[in-house]
Amino acid sequence: MRVFTVLALLLAMVAMVFALQNATVVSISFFSWQASQSMALVLLFSFFLGVVAGLLLSVPPMIRRMGRLAQTRRTVTEQAEELERLQRQLAEPAPGLAGGAAFPQDVPPL
Numbered sequence: 001m002r003v004f005t006v007l008a009l010l011l012a013m014v015a016m017v018f019a020l021q022n023a024t025v026v027s028i029s030f031f032s033w034q035a036s037q038s039m040a041l042v043l044l045f046s047f048f049l050g051v052v053a054g055l056l057l058s059v060p061p062m063i064r065r066m067g068r069l070a071q072t073r074r075t076v077t078e079q080a081e082e083l084e085r086l087q088r089q090l091a092e093p094a095p096g097l098a099g100g101a102a103f104p105q106d107v108p109p110l
Contacts (some may be wrong), residue, residue, distance in 0.1 A: 015044070018043075019040040019044075020040075021040075022039040022043065023039070024038070025037065025039070026038075026039045072085060
């Protein structure tokens with residue numbers, strides 16, 4: 001947790017230095033819309049839009065992976081239950097073998 005806090009503080013200081021050194025006003029045009037803003041603000045806003053776009057593009061694959069993971073966990077649980085059932089069945093004496101022997105090698109020769 002401390003490493004995360006230190007990295008967050010370093011990132012905040014770098015962002016502050018970046019904003020102070022890029023205070024120049026720039027003009028932005030998009031079709032008929034125009035604005036004049038600080039270069040640092042424009043760059044940070046562009047970065048923010050890129051992060052949002054990246055998150056929106058990565059959410060559907062993450063949801064699919066979570067669904068596959070849930071299905072795999074269900075399969076593992078079902079197989080573990082089946083294995084346990086089969087092990088209990090194997091531990092029970094087999095019907096028809098003398099003395100409750102479970103395996104043919106346990107039956108004495110005639």
